[in-house]
Amino acid sequence: MTELAYMVREDWGQDGTAMVPQSAVIRSWLGASPYMFAVERAEALVAGRKGGHQGVISFIAPEEADRVVVSIDNVRGSLGSDSVLEHPITVVYPLQDGACEVLQRMVRDELFTRVFVMIWNEHDLVKTWLDGLGATNLHTGASVAPTAPLLAEAIEMIRMAENNGLRGGRGKDAVVQLLRAFAGEGLPVDSATWVRAYFSGGGSFEYARDLKTLVDEYNRGVRHRVKAIYRDDIVQVLQERLAEQQR
Structure with missing residues (x-):
């Protein structure tokens, strides 16, 4: 079963004061490098934006050699012959339903042992989905109680x-x-x-x-x-x- 965790952008950044320590918390959960990242459009990443996709990736994996970035639609193809990757993946800011549905299938099919999601806004539907599956909020260290x-x-x-x-x-x-x-x-x-x-x-x-x-x-x-x-x-x-x- 895939382990799930997340952090909301605001909790990660805290007005630009907490990216370094919060990224360390995320790395501790992910484990050793290399780190795999999935974004909606890998080719559209813009360097230098600390709060954007590239900023998240750079803070979590400061060394370029330690990271692999793919488009979320291409995650399955990037796994090669491995049916389950014994390594975590970080999904950064899934906003569109299409990206969220790919993420949902990824977890359902247990493609990875661990999945971490960086959420853009606390009101995003993907956070509700993660809470419904019992994911750990790495900012608080807690999970939402199971459904009655x-x-x-x-x-x-x-x-x-x-x-x-x-x-x-x-x-x-x-x-x-x-x-x-x-x-x-x-x-x-x-x-x-x-x-x-x-x-x-x-x-x-x-x-x-x-x-x-x-x-x-x-x-x-x-x-x-x-x-x-x-x-x-x-x-x-x-x-x-x-x-x-x-x-």
């Missing part, structure tokens, strides 16, 4: 209904009805918790954005028109299912 079993059951039901997406049809019906049911029981219905749980359950970046939109709309008071596909006591049904599994 009851919510994990609800997410499994959403995944079963998402064949045509979550913005309409049965997928939307499932999300909205489960949100209403959880809210009625006083359970958390914030988008951060639900999207994190969705990623923990194997959800995609594409549908995660739709889920976040629906949950945020629900919390703003939007009254979605949906068809009832579950019983009114769906939360109790899920609780009974969990109790049965634990026997």
Whole structure:
């Protein structure tokens, strides 16, 4: 299983005061050189920008001979015949869904034993994904608590209904009805918790954005028109299912 860790750009740089010590923390987690880096477009790196991709790479691996930089789309091809590389990779600022999906497949297929991600902004969806998978925040040394079993059951039901997406049809019906049911029981219905749980359950970046939109709309008071596909006591049904599994 791939070990995951990350750091947010702001925590790494701290107004230009902490890049050196924070990079040392990252190197300690990564292990010995050489260091492999993946960026969205390796050919577009701009030298001299301390807060940019090249700056991150240069601080983590000061010696040019100690680093290999590839485009994230070409990571698999760069591995050659090795099915699993016994060496970590650092993914720098994955922003586009395409890059995040490649990263997701990389972890799912266990191409590397360790993956570190430098995140551009704390609100980036890739951070939610990493938290959902239990990644370690190297700035704090902590991980987010695992998804509550009851919510994990609800997410499994959403995944079963998402064949045509979550913005309409049965997928939307499932999300909205489960949100209403959880809210009625006083359970958390914030988008951060639900999207994190969705990623923990194997959800995609594409549908995660739709889920976040629906949950945020629900919390703003939007009254979605949906068809009832579950019983009114769906939360109790899920609780009974969990109790049965634990026997």
